[in-house]
Amino acid sequence: MLEVIVRSTHLDVLGHVNNAKYVEYLEWGRCDELEKLGFDLWGMIKQGIGFAVVNLDINFRREAFVGDILEVETIYREIRGGKLGILDQEIRQKSDGEVVCDARVKFLVFDLKQHKSIPIPEEMLRLLPGNDKE
Amino acid sequence: MLEVIVRSTHLDVLGHVNNAKYVEYLEWGRCDELEKLGFDLWGMIKQGIGFAVVNLDINFRREAFVGDILEVETIYREIRGGKLGILDQEIRQKSDGEVVCDARVKFLVFDLKQHKSIPIPEEMLRLLPGNDKE
Amino acid sequence: MLEVIVRSTHLDVLGHVNNAKYVEYLEWGRCDELEKLGFDLWGMIKQGIGFAVVNLDINFRREAFVGDILEVETIYREIRGGKLGILDQEIRQKSDGEVVCDARVKFLVFDLKQHKSIPIPEEMLRLLPGNDKE
Amino acid sequence: MLEVIVRSTHLDVLGHVNNAKYVEYLEWGRCDELEKLGFDLWGMIKQGIGFAVVNLDINFRREAFVGDILEVETIYREIRGGKLGILDQEIRQKSDGEVVCDARVKFLVFDLKQHKSIPIPEEMLRLLPGNDKE
Secondary structure, X not given: OEEEEOOHHHXXXXXXXXXXXXXXXXXXXXXXXXXXXXXXHHHHHHOOEEEEEEEEEEEEOOOOOOOXXXXXXXXXXXXEOOOEEEXXXXXXXXXXXXXXXXXXXXXXXXXXXXXXXEOOOHHHHHHOOXXXXX | OEEEEOOHHHEOOOOOEOHHHHHHHHHHHHHHHHHHOOOOHHXXXXXXXXXXXXEEEEEEOOOOOOOOXXXXXXXXXXXXXXXXXXXXXXXXXXXXOOEEEEEEEEEEEEEOXXXXXXXXXXXXXXXXXXXXXX | OEEEEOOHHHEOOOOOEOHHHHHHHHHHHHXXXXXXXXXXXXXXXXXXXXXXXXXXXXXXXXXXXXXXXXXXXXXXXXXXOOOEEEEEEEEXXXXXXXXXXXXXXXXXXXXXXXXXXXXXXXXXXXHOOOEOOO | OEEXXXXXXXXXXXXXXXXXXXXXXXXXXXXXXXXXXXXXHHHHXXXXXXXXXXXXXXXXXXXXXXXXXXXXXXXXXXXXXXXEEEEEEEEEEOOOOOEEEEXXXXXXXXXXXXXXXXXXXHHHHHHOOOEOOO
């Protein structure tokens, strides 16, 4: 669970958090959860391997405003064929648990130099739940 | 069709356009298309009425890099029950038409002060295709 | 003092916090400090009165990286002629106090509808140090 | 001269372009001008050498709004001691030439792996005006 405080520059001209900002919050949540699972994400990136989101299906359920304290929950669900990762995310108000947005995210791991997807590294497979290789 | 040039600050640490930036490009495309259809979006916002995306289902198909010239196509498809708008968007490389990402977007129109959705204004219904009131 | 954690989307293609992101951190620090001084910034904005930075002189002294915990210190210094506010800001690494960047900021208060500067409101003058009306 | 169109997500809650966004526009202008001078900026970055702004002194003179077409002018002025670059930038409304903001920027070139500044490369010195080595 990652806590995020809504800041002034996260708002758009309508006075609430812009939908693209939630997509950033979700990325922060995915990075944070991987680290909490014990995976060295930034070490992997330095070796030229990164994550790529291939599909994002996101529901925007409520507005959020400056000063709101949000909680981003990320649950790695499943890995298909050793390559495609699937996870669920939810952003809630810390104060009352109200769901602000939720999303299903599909991702690949890819080689940053060759610009093509590769199998999810063994080290990550061991840490993520729903690994169909087990 | 809106043309967007990828700028340095649209890139993330992986060296390509960040997924949240595409979500911004899509918003730019929706605003641009409404204006081209003859709708005074910013006039509406000044009167306290705005758009809210309620669902965004986006496929990220290819990477894009600094200097790329992208075309954002937005097609307003349908309005359900006078309230829920549905549209499709595609971002392509201008050079060769390669699809970088595509998305289906569902939106409501809402009252910015009361923070609740309202019927899509008549002026907008007249301009958008797929209006089931016709 | 506002604590800020560097997130993935704050980085640019060079792998460190982009200089425009520090400018956002500084804005967050100014808002936070005003609230801590007891000023209702967001109430003021709802009444159609906002802050406008007129000059920003910022030194970028060190790089910052993802996961770094930064502290943004904001000191309101002086108000000139009842209109021009001057403040100093410093962003430091929480771990060792190393200065990442520092800035002097000059601001006006302005009427959001008339788009022109107005005298700094009495309520704010009472709360800010360095008020030359005292 | 780089042309920039103000987009919806460049606005903040006050309805005008946020000050941090101008700092991004300035970066876009610097990159664009280097390319127009014939310098392969992105090739340099791939070789592990980047630019670092060390001081930015920026005046925000007028508001800008969605749809505004802005021109970013960048003039490389001087290089001191083979290491410190100095340049001036101005952002103007294309329609009437009104200055929206102007800035003086000081930069170093640095080694992205060693995280320390290096002399400005010969290839860049030849292209930039105000080189005190000449």
